[in-house]
Amino acid sequence: MSRVKIRAVLFDLDGVLVNSIEAHGRAWAWIMSTLGLEVDPFIAPLTEGLHSRRIARLAFESAGYEPGMKLSDDELEEIIDRKRAYYREIVGQVAIENDVVEVIRGLRDRGLKLALVTSTSRDNLDHIVTREQQKLFDVILWAGSVAESKPRPEPYLTAAERLGVRPAEAVVIENAPLGIRSARAAGAWCIAVASTMPRELLGEAHIVVDSVLELGRPGGWESVLERLAALGQPGRVEPSEELVAPIPVRRWKA
Template sequence: MLKAIIFDVDGVLVDSMRFQADAWATAFQDAGITITREDIYELEGSNDKRLIKSIFEKAGKEPEPEHFEQLPEKKREALEFDRIKPFEGIIECLDELKQHFKLAMVSGSNRITIGKIVDRFFSGYFDVVINGSDLERGKPDPDPYLKALEMLDLTRNECIVIENAPLGITAAKRAGLYCVAVASMLEPEKVQHADLVLEDHDALLDYLRSLIPEKQQAE
């Protein structure tokens, strides 16, 4: 029986990925590395440390210890936070879901950014919030989703995950969870390792509402 829904944040709850990607691009320019939005989209869900390592590796370079402190700070300074908004219909959908399920948020973004997002848009909605600063090993390792299960005090077959990124889907599957992907930023074939792929947020909202017990009975 479904008791909880676990959400990724960027690209699922909030329309933020282009702003996140542009902020990272600005930060990496200072390190002499040029990246595209697509580079960040494919690494979305990673915590800062893993993302920095991956970008340097792709550029054929080795990060210095100071990069792990300086680049996330530069990225936060460059992020146009005021342009980030929840996807249309998400808040209203969460209002309905909250009456029937526990809700959890699992993000690779750092504690400061996630704290701001929760405070501005989602205060009181989520029973569990896990950010990229909480665990040493982030997505695609299963640790963030295993931690969510532990904090929810539920079993794998009582929860589902909503993701949009390849690494996040891999993390959910490694944790043994059913994963639904919304193809919000990447082509559907890049998220096809999810159990179910939805083409856009309209389809996601329809799917989420179909999980509500009264809706199922009405059908």
């Protein structure tokens, strides 16, 4: 069996390096409630990767909420800003835990280039990832760094280009279906972490693991390389925005 050549690891943030998805779900539920909509916090992992404006519009469409569907981008951005501010209030002091930091350092010590590729805002990024932790990455991209968001391939293509590697030489660590599609559409390898969604909804990834910590265990990274080598090539998929389940939202008052 030939070995696969991996030169870089590209990490998603929410749900992969930090346990912040629950807070995102609560923030979406809160902001939608102010508009008369009831939404399940599962909206967060289900739509993770999309731009926040797109998530809001999908929720409005799913609920048949015409006032929301008529909002301009500027009006919608004001709502999203309130959601982000509320998120920062409730997420607390979430940060990349020390054991996860050690996994990142271990990969760097192997000579791998590292990127952080998130769809969260710069303010949210700075709130939960310390300046010292940000220095662990050679490249960091956040919402607004590129024109197109996940599931389009641009975020991971841009990260690979800035790292100076081909997409097929990169492993993306994701936790959500749309992020997985972004990685696969870019032509990169993808490992899904079953931290926020059931394994059966992560089947488009090349490998599914329970925790990013598995990469730092003795023989963990070598096992990943062997499993990827057995697959041959990463291949590509179309970057569809089709969700793996309906957005759980309904209108509960006029």
